[in-house]
Amino acid sequence: MKSLSLRETAYETILEWIVSGRLPEGSVTSEIALTGVLDMSRTPVRAALQQLETEGYVRIAPKHGVHIVPSSAWRVGDLLETWIALIQFVYGLHHRSRKAEFAEAASFLLRTLEEDTPGTPDAINRLEGDIWRQWVALGQNREMIRLHDMTAAKLRWHRNDRRWRAPHRTETEPCLRNLLRAVISSPEDSGPDFFAYLHILKKTWH
Known part of the structure; x- marks a missing residue:
């Protein structure tokens, strides 16, 4: 041991x-x-x-x-597809039974975005990544958590704040806000907002 x-x-x-x-x-x-x-x-x-x-x-x-x-x-496209599939799977499986927990995490990030001075792109990017990690952890599956952590690490998620800088932030922030509001108010209908956010994620990643 x-x-x-x-x-x-x-x-x-x-x-x-x-x-x-x-x-x-x-x-x-x-x-x-x-x-x-x-x-x-x-x-x-x-x-x-x-x-x-x-x-x-x-x-x-x-x-x-x-x-x-x-x-x-590494094949960044493949890593993003793995990460996206994991987030979608966990959310789809647990968003009804763990609605309050998902909404709480979403509310925290939304409040941060709606502040007058929400912080640097690096800080927001890290918070965004931490929120998704919390979502995966809600599934209480160690292998899924490990897969998420390994994929996010290979993507260098916490060092990739390009999406939160001009000009990409003008696309990223509204998409993420819409998704968070949907998760809080109507998780059953959040599918289109989820796909819109994931599309922007792939589009603006480097």
């Missing part, structure tokens, strides 16, 4: 460094360097790197180090 706990700690830490940019895309590190920074033995770090390689975050090249795979190497 101790070894598994160390592996999970190493995995979560290295993944956070990749997503945050502390380990920049295209850079090279090594198992030895990571064991030193993490203050761990090589066994859990190696296991964590193998998992990260399986998931596409790194490429381990014997004698040449650990390469941080650029996000451009």
